[in-house]
Amino acid sequence: MQIIFEKRESVSRQAVILVPIVSFLVSLLFGAILLALSGANPFITYGAMFSGAFGTWNRFTETLVKAIPLMLTGLGVSIAFRMRFWNIGAEGQLTLGGVAAAGVALYLSQGLPGWLVLLLCILAGCIAGAIWAGVPAILKAYLKVDETLTTLMLNYVAILFSEQLYYVSWRAPGYNSGTAPFPETAWLPRIAGRAHIGLFFAIILAGILWFVFNRTRWGFELKIIGENQTAARYLGIDIERNIVLAILLSGAISGLAGASEVLGIARRLQQGLSVGYGYTAIIVAWMAQLNPIVILFVGILMAALLVGGDQIQMKMRLPAAVGLVLQGMILIPMLAGSIFTEYHIRIIRPQKTGVEAEA
Numbered sequence: 001m002q003i004i005f006e007k008r009e010s011v012s013r014q015a016v017i018l019v020p021i022v023s024f025l026v027s028l029l030f031g032a033i034l035l036a037l038s039g040a041n042p043f044i045t046y047g048a049m050f051s052g053a054f055g056t057w058n059r060f061t062e063t064l065v066k067a068i069p070l071m072l073t074g075l076g077v078s079i080a081f082r083m084r085f086w087n088i089g090a091e092g093q094l095t096l097g098g099v100a101a102a103g104v105a106l107y108l109s110q111g112l113p114g115w116l117v118l119l120l121c122i123l124a125g126c127i128a129g130a131i132w133a134g135v136p137a138i139l140k141a142y143l144k145v146d147e148t149l150t151t152l153m154l155n156y157v158a159i160l161f162s163e164q165l166y167y168v169s170w171r172a173p174g175y176n177s178g179t180a181p182f183p184e185t186a187w188l189p190r191i192a193g194r195a196h197i198g199l200f201f202a203i204i205l206a207g208i209l210w211f212v213f214n215r216t217r218w219g220f221e222l223k224i225i226g227e228n229q230t231a232a233r234y235l236g237i238d239i240e241r242n243i244v245l246a247i248l249l250s251g252a253i254s255g256l257a258g259a260s261e262v263l264g265i266a267r268r269l270q271q272g273l274s275v276g277y278g279y280t281a282i283i284v285a286w287m288a289q290l291n292p293i294v295i296l297f298v299g300i301l302m303a304a305l306l307v308g309g310d311q312i313q314m315k316m317r318l319p320a321a322v323g324l325v326l327q328g329m330i331l332i333p334m335l336a337g338s339i340f341t342e343y344h345i346r347i348i349r350p351q352k353t354g355v356e357a358e359a
Helices: 013-037 042-054 057-082 090-107 114-143 147-169 198-215 217-227 229-234 239-266 277-287 292-315 320-342 354-358
Strands: 002-007 190-192 343-348
Touching (some): 013 320, 042 292, 057 190, 057 277, 057 292, 198 217, 229 239, 239 277, 277 292, 277 320, 292 320
16 A cells, blocks of 8 residues: 655645644644643643633733744745745844844944934844845855755854853843843833734734735745746746845844844843744744744744743643643644645555456
C-alpha cells in the first residue's frame, strides 16, 4: 500500500473554514488527554487558561500586549514565506528594531519637536529591521546563499549586540542592566492598560498586505516566484529584485515590532526584548496560511496560550513544563491540519497478480 499526498488544484472555501476548526478541536482533545494523565481536570484547566487570558479587561489587555509583536512579526515573515524565502530571522530583526528605536530616543531626541521624535524612533526601527533582513536577502538573490542559515545566525548576533548595549555600553547609572528611561516624547501612546497603538499598526498593515497579495501585480509576482521560479523568469519577472524588496519589507515590519515593544511597553531598552516572538511568528504565519487578516486572530490565539499557560502554573500548581507541552499539543494538530487544506490523500493498493489470485 502506498500513500500519496497530491496537491489540490483549488482549495474550497469550506475546507479553509472547517479544517482549522476540526484541527483545533482535535488539539483540545489531545491536550485534555495530557492533562488527565498529569492528574489535572481538563475542563478546570482549560477554564483557568481562558480566564487567565480573557477573564477580565486587564487580562485581555495583557493578552493584547503579547499579541501585538506576534501579529507584526507574523505579518513580516508571511511576506517572505509567500515567495518561499525562509526568513527565520524575525527575532533578530525585531531586536535590532528595538535597539535602533532606543538609540534615537536616548541620543538623538534632544531639541527635536515631540511628534518628530516618535516618528524618527519608529522609522529607525523599521530601517534597522530592513537592513538586518537585507543582508541574507542579497546573499540569497545574487550569491545563492541559503537564507535559513544566514537569517538564523544573524539572530544571535543581534541578540548578543543588544545585550552588550543594555548591560555595558548604554547601561544607566544605578541600574544593573538597561538604559535610562526614554523621554516622554518617545513614548508610544497606550490604548488600554499596557496595550499600545502598535495594535493599530498591525491592523492597518494586515489590510494593506491583503490588498497587495490579492489585488496587485506585485502580489501576483511574489506568488509566482514562490510557486515556480522557472515560470517567473519566463514571464519576465525580476526574481532577484523582488526577493530583495520583499525581504526588506519583511524585515522592516519585524523591526517595527521591536520599536513598538521598547517605545510602548518598557520605554527603555532592557532585558526581555528578545523572548521568542520572532520564532513564534513563524508558527503564527503558517497557522494562518499566510493570510494577513487571519494572522491577526492567530496572533491573539497564540498570545492567549502564552498568557493562559502562565495562569495554569500559578492557579493549578502544575509544573512549568506542562504549560509548554500543552501549548505544543495544541499547536501541532493545527499545523498538521493545514496539510489537508492544500493536499488530499490518495491510497494506492498493489494489484494482485493472476498467480497470487489462484493461490
